[in-house]
Amino acid sequence: MDIPLPTIAVVGLGTMGTGIAEVLARAGREVIGIDISDAAARRAARALEASTARAVGRGRISAAERRAVLARFRTFSDLRAAADAGLVIEVVPESYETKLGVLRALDGIVAPSAVLATGTNALSVTRLAAESARPERVLGLHFFHPAPVMRLVEVVSSVLTSDRAVAAVTALARELGKEPVAVGDRPGFVADGLLFGYLNQAAAMYECGYASREDIDAAMRLGCGLPMGPLALLDLIGVDTARTVLDAMHAASHDRLHAPSPVLRQLVDAGLTGRKAGRGFYTYEAPGSAVPVPDALTPSPAAGAVPGRQVASVGVVGSGTMASGIAEVFAVAGYGVVLTARSPEKAAAARERIAASLARSVDRGRISAGARDATLARIVPAGSADALAEVDLAVEAVAEDLEVKRRLFATLDKVCRPGAVLATTTSSLPVVACARATSRPADVVGMHFFNPAPAMKLVEVVRTVLTCDEAHATVREVAATVRKHPVDCGDRAGFIVNALLFPYLNNAVKMVGEHYATPDDIDAAMKLGGGYPMGPFELLDVVGLDVSLAIERALHREFRDPGLAPAPLLEHLVAAGCLGRKTGRGFREYGRR
The missing domain is CATH 1.10.1040.10 (N-(1-d-carboxylethyl)-l-norvaline Dehydrogenase; domain 2)
Structure with missing residues (x-):
């Protein structure tokens, strides 16, 4: 039997409570807003008046609909006003004693069939439920800020929660235009x-x-x-x-x-x-x-900063997607580019890949045919590193293998002119190890582009303990010239992005391995609740599970933190050859390729 929820009480009219009340009132529910602070109640009413006025101004609702929404929202300072509510959602401060006090008081006010929902995202729903008179009707209902905009709602069950209560709030969430995700009771949920x-x-x-x-x-x-x-x-x-x-x-x-x-x-x-x-x-x-306003920590151009060296020509080593993309970036910016690979054929194929990319840009109206031709004319393919003798900056984008890179840097050291800056695009290997393969470690720096290089705006500029100021400044200046945003970081595993991204991905895998949530639910939660462009499992399958595992292992080796150890499920999938989209199966299955 369904639980009818025509009247819903919201206890706590702070920012989140006010947002939830607005969502409910706009969806046609009678909303009882309760707060011990009269000032909070007045702010909530004013906020609803302002938001509905904006909606009328934008043509989203009529003036009559606005009046109806406002009439459905009433505020009170006494919990007894919730007596007729079929659902009460508490959004009071994140204190166990405060929340339990509200739930216990409601036990003596609302009908036995009413559902009590806590808006906590950190406290134990099970513990709160167990200390109430009717634990089977207590669950978690976690909206995201701002509630009128964010589509995700986590419906949190304890071992005591009845299926009837879960079904009622899940149906409500869908009626509100939200995406409910069912989760168990653990801090933070998904x-x-x-x-x-x-x-x-x-x-x-x-x-x-x-x-x-x-x-x-x-x-x-x-x-x-x-x-x-x-x-x-x-x-x-x-x-x-x-x-x-x-x-x-x-x-x-x-x-x-x-x-x-x-x-x-x-x-x-x-x-x-x-x-x-x-x-x-x-x-x-x-x-x-x-x-935000500037303060004492806001960066400012350093007085007397060392200028970078002049760069007119760039060498790019490699023939894969990343090398081609980086060569395209430099050529589009006006640099002469020498694109070298292990053979003339591979270098020519890489240049053809760039030509195809530029042709797509012409078709989409992003560049003219003349600009395409001029860009291609600036790229000279070569089958030997000897062609890099006169470049001012050499950027390697070969296989992510330290010995391969060290051999290449030893070659670049012999081939490139004195004063040329040597850069590696590694995302996980120590830059200083590449530098020490040369006789000029002060001229070696990390220049980590992101894939696809023509589209992604970020470049991580990685300075080792041996990198000189001039080489560092050169790479920063060149990055800005090619319209990328350079960020500075030191030479340690993961740099900034991967050091923050991959533990997050690893923790998502652990959630699945522990049977807490499914990949679909986790992906939905992070896209709808966190604003991520891709869910963690979508991203893992695109990056490649083997690549992800290699980065996780590098982070674990570097920091020796048990929490960074790769999730067993990730290890098992890689061992089974399920590497993501490139093999047709990872966390999901894809069409045969």
């Missing part, structure tokens, strides 16, 4: 369980001085297509909220990667909790503002 581990690692990366806050955020936006960088996102969520969630996750998992980074405590203790305080990792115009 989306936050993956998101907050990643955010914590970004905070730790910043705290140790490995990269600036601006470079960390730019790297994840431009390298992964994320809507916000992790440190800006922590400021939006609230540094105090993040620390609470991580504390709960660590208590459950005992995984050091979930232990809140000390910088989070320091910021919270100082009252620097993010946007709501006007300062967190960044400084904002005012408390509650979304506009």
Whole structure:
């Protein structure tokens, strides 16, 4: 028997509670908003008035529909107002005692058939349910901020929750136009369980001085297509909220990667909790503002900075997709490019790949036929590294094998003129090992492009302990010239992007291996709840499970953290030859190729 939910109470009219109330009222439900603060209730009513006025202005609803929505929302300061509600959603502060107090009080107010939902994303739903009078009707209903916009809703069951209650709220979520994902009771559930581990690692990366806050955020936006960088996102969520969630996750998992980074405590203790305080990792115009302003940590052009060397010609070594893409990037920017491979035939084939890419750009109206021809004319294929004798910058994009790269750098050392900068595009190998294969390690630097190189805007500029200022400046200047965004990082496994991305992917695999959630549910959760362009399993199958495993192993070797050990399921799939799209099967099956 279905549970009718014509009237729904929302307890706690902060930002999230107000958003949930709006979603419900717009969907035709009678909404009882309850908050002990009259000021909060008034803010919630004003927020609904403002949002519906905007909707009328944009032609999304009529004035009559707006009046009906506003009439369906009533506010009260007493929990007894929830007596007639078939569902009560509590969104009070993330405190176990506070939430339990609300649920226990509701036990004596609402009908026995009413469903009680907690909006927690860090506390135990099972524990809250067990201490209520009717644990079978208590579940978690986790909306995402901003609730009117975000489509994901996690429906959290405990071992005590009845199927009837789950079915009722799942049906409601669909009626609201949301995508409900069923999950079990563990801190963070799916989306936050993956998101907050990643955010914590970004905070730790910043705290140790490995990269600036601006470079960390730019790297994840431009390298992964994320809507916000992790440190800006922590400021939006609230540094105090993040620390609470991580504390709960660590208590459950005992995984050091979930232990809140000390910088989070320091910021919270100082009252620097993010946007709501006007300062967190960044400084904002005012408390509650979304506009960052320069502060003492904002980078500025360094006075007397060493200028880079003049670069007129570039050599690219390799014949694969990445090498071709990088050569295209340089040629489009006006550089003369020598594209070398192991044979003249391979070099010519790489140039033909570039010609095909440029032809697609002409067909799409991005460049003219004349620009295509001029770009191709700047690319000279060669079957030997000897052709690189006069280039100013040599960039290798050969196989991700350290010995192969070291042999190549020894060759480049002999062939390239003195003063030429030698760059590697490695994503996981030590740059300094390549540098030491030469007699000029000061001129060797990492220049990590992202695939596809013509489209992706990020370049990680990797400086070793031996790299000189001139070589580093040269690569940064060249990256800017080819219209890429350079970010600085040191020579350690994963650099910025892979060091933050692959532990997140690995944790997603662990969730599946532990039978907590399916790849489909996890992908949906991260796309709909986190704004990710691809779910983790979609991305793993595109990258290649073997490539992903190699990066995971490199990170584990470098940092020796048990939490970075590759997930057993990933190891098993690679051993079985299920490598993703390229083999037709990874976490999903694909058509024969």
